[in-house]
Amino acid sequence: MLPYHTLEGAQVALGRGLTLAETIWFKYSANKPDFVLHCHNTLFLCLFYSIAPIPFVLMELSGYEKLNKHKIQPSVKRSFKEMFKCYKDVMETFVIAVSPLQIISYPTIKWIGIRTGLSLPSGWELFWQLFIYFVIEDFSNYWIHRMLHCKWAFEKIHKVHHEYVAPIGLSAPYAHWAEIIILGIPSFLGPALVPGHITTYWLWFILRQLEAIETHSGYDFPWSPTKYIPFYGGPAYHDYHHYVGGKSQSNFASVFTYCDYIYGTHKGYQYRKQMRKKNSTDTFIAQNYKMDG
Numbered sequence: 663m664l665p666y667h668t669l670e671g672a673q674v675a676l677g678r679g680l681t682l683a684e685t686i687w688f689k690y691s692a693n694k695p696d697f698v699l700h701c702h703n704t705l706f707l708c709l710f711y712s713i714a715p716i717p718f719v720l721m722e723l724s725g726y727e728k729l730n731k732h733k734i735q736p737s738v739k740r741s742f743k744e745m746f747k748c749y750k751d752v753m754e755t756f757v758i759a760v761s762p763l764q765i766i767s768y769p770t771i772k773w774i775g776i777r778t779g780l781s782l783p784s785g786w787e788l789f790w791q792l793f794i795y796f797v798i799e800d801f802s803n804y805w806i807h808r809m810l811h812c813k814w815a816f817e818k819i820h821k822v823h824h825e826y827v828a829p830i831g832l833s834a835p836y837a838h839w840a841e842i843i844i845l846g847i848p849s850f851l852g853p854a855l856v857p858g859h860i861t862t863y864w865l866w867f868i869l870r871q872l873e874a875i876e877t878h879s880g881y882d883f884p885w886s887p888t889k890y891i892p893f894y895g896g897p898a899y900h901d902y903h904h905y906v907g908g909k910s911q912s913n914f915a916s917v918f919t920y921c922d923y924i925y926g927t928h929k930g931y932q933y934r935k936q937m938r939k940k941n942s943t944d945t946f947i948a949q950n951y952k953m954d955g
């Protein structure tokens with residue numbers, strides 16, 4: 663809850679006029695306790711999970727040829743029933759395990775110093791904090807994910823996430839409840855080490871969720887804006903990890919590719935890419951030879 667009762671009071675306290683975004687934030691948050699603002703994160707988790715995968719669900723159901731050619735594993739088709747079951751299972755995990763944990767983490771959020779007041783973060787602060795959160799999450803997630811591939815952890819926990827050999831957008835958070843909680847640690851680590859404004863905190867979790875949904879979508883569009891992000895893994899990269907399954911020792915990273923390159927866990931994927939390139943070149947040569955003949 664903001665310590666000012668009026669816009670004028672906020673302007674006097676800051677010693678300057680408010681930006682449009684700050685005025686909107688003042689009007690929205692002035693009378694809301696910090697706990698209520700904190701609980702928005704749970705609301706966004708369920709909301710964005712319910713909305714963001716819809717285009718991929720529609721693509722899957724349409725079977726439209728022009729879209730189908732961008733499908734990474736085109737032979738696998740999911741029915742509405744299968745996809746709805748995935749949604750229902752994930753929402754159950756969100757309600758039973760994730761939401762209570764997020765809500766009781768409120769004292770920790772206060773303790774690490776996530777702020778709710780004015781001023782709002784500048785565009786530059788927002789960019790750098792989100793960048794740091796992504797890098798910290800990617801690195802720590804990489805190592806936890808690698809550990810989840812040891813025999814015991816895979817059989818007991820991680821196997822559930824790998825039920826989707828050809829992942830779909832809805833299956834991004836489809837995992838054992840213990841995995842969702844364990845992988846919450848890397849997501850929380852960035853804001854804990856570099857605390858910022860609660861709007862940055864919300865945006866971080868929303869962007870991370872959208873990234874995971876795209877990465878699991880099963881579609882690799884050449885025009886996707888994420889193709890312009892340096893070292894970004896993307897759908898084809900993570901799809902390979904699911905395709906290989908439990909024995910996979912390749913493509914562990916959640917967002918970027920650099921960890922897999924540094925620690926040498928990109929080799930399987932690289933080999934497959936080279937083979938595909940070679941096969942398509944062979945096919946091209948064979949077709950041209952036929953034509954020439």
Ligand SMILES: [Zn+2]
Nearest residue numbers: 807811820903
């Ligand atoms: Zn895995």
Ligand SMILES: [Zn+2]
Nearest residue numbers: 823878900904
């Ligand atoms: Zn996955």
